[in-house]
Amino acid sequence: MPKEAQPRECSIADTLDLVGERWSLLVIRELSHGVRRFDGIVLNTGASRDILTARLRKLEAAGIIRRERYSDHPVRFEYHLTPAGVELCDVLITLMRWGDRHLHPDDPPVRWQHSCGEVLDAMVICRHCGGEARVGAHSPTGRGVKAGNTPHMETAE
Secondary structure, eight states, X not given: OOTTOOOOOOHHHHHHHHHOSHXXXXXXXXXXXXXXXXXXXXXXXXXXXXXXXXXXXHHHHTTSEEEEEEEETTEEEEEEEOHHHHHHHHHHHHXXXXXXXXXXXXXXXOOOBXXXXXXXXXXXXXXXXXXXXXXHOBOOOSTTSOTTOOOBXXXXX
8 A cells, every 4th residue: 555545444444354355245144044054154155164264253253143052072063143243134135236236137146025025125224314325325424534525425316
């Protein structure tokens, strides 16, 4: 990184440091699908065993997943999402929606049925007004906003 670079403080960057690579997010996907055991996670993600072991340890240390022993002889564990891990499922749903719209518009590989009975069509909204978050996002505040910038969120018309 150039000496003059001063990366913006940002929760996005901090989160990506923790879960911003393929295998971590795919572990969370598998756990959200109910796959709890190491071999199943390896099978469904394609991760090598050593990479998966490292990602599981990192996610556990961060409080995103927890291990539960299910066998003493041999010692074996299952993995479960913590409340923080469950919240990351919202991120995965949003990524899936983007991929369905832009990569697989004619035939999404997975569809989720919502409890309302319809196919889930997720949208990020403002908790206060109910409006679409990306349409109304403006005027950022906080230590990550740099002086001289007048940022706004780009939206497609």
